[in-house]
Amino acid sequence: MPSQSSSLSTFFTNKTVLVTGAGSGIGEALALVFAELGSKLALCDIDEAALISLVEKLKATHPKLIVYSCVLDVSNKDDWHSYLAAADNHCGQIDVVINNAGIEGSAQPAWASDDALLHRVMNVNFYGMVYGSKAALPYLCKRPWAALVNVSSVFGMIAPPNTADYCASKFAIRGYTEALRAELELVYPQVQVHLVHPGGINTNITRLEKSQKFKELFLKTEPREIALHIATSIMRNKARIVFGNQANRAHIASRILPLKWLSKLAGREIKGMGMEDDYRTDHDGFTIRKIEKNETRDN
């Protein structure tokens, strides 16, 4: 733990931190970091075995830890209310809610991707965050200080090929969270709202076979590093949290480059990712056209 650990501990000790998708990756790292900082934890995941294993690990290293854990599918709106009531009852209060749970998209071009999967990605990534934020607000607004933290992505700032479904959900998280932040500023300014744009983090999010090259080339930052950075950024009230492999590069590019150039550069990024065949092979109802040398969108 770095040198700011004692001020971080002072800040987070006895605060209750709720983390969705805590069974793996960034969510698991957040749970471990906040346990080290002396927080009480409310954890959930759709994967019961992963959640049980995490709680066993936490209890082994922090025997006095107050932790409430329960299986929750974040896309199930109704279950949020009973989950929060039980977590609040067990932990005494809820101070920080981190809407972290998320899934990858189809890793296909928009014309080839499956509509049912698009709905699932939006339901988990976007509506899971919406339901979590709305259900948590009454608990957060009761507190003298609180934080709502929504996890978007670098793909909430730039949109390379084969990410249309995932980007739709992550850009939506960004828009929703920025608006909510402005709204709460008017009525509950003590509730901080944070938007996280992770870069490539070394987790299990890429479960598809065709995403493994992307994982190898891009997901390089360890989850603990971003978890510590998120904790520090909440303490410092940093609204936009950009961290992880390639995150700053993507952030700067999204701010300074015209869309025309962003698209061209993003198109080049798929080279070596094993996705080139998607742009050589016809898809159901969509015929690939070969671009002539020197032909661009402008001519």
Ligand SMILES: NC(=O)c1ccc[n+]([C@@H]2O[C@H](COP(=O)([O-])OP(=O)(O)OC[C@H]3O[C@@H](n4cnc5c(N)ncnc54)[C@H](O)[C@@H]3O)[C@@H](O)[C@H]2O)c1
């Ligand atoms: N890993 C990266 O490089 C990266 C980059 C940008 C953004 N993110 C975002 O960070 C967040 C965490 O991802 P990760 O990389 O740790 O992935 P991960 O797959 O390692 O962990 C995600 C966890 O969410 C859980 N989950 C999935 N669907 C759920 C649901 N419906 N309800 C509750 N829990 C559910 C999974 O079981 C898993 O434990 C996601 O929102 C992801 O989009 C990750």
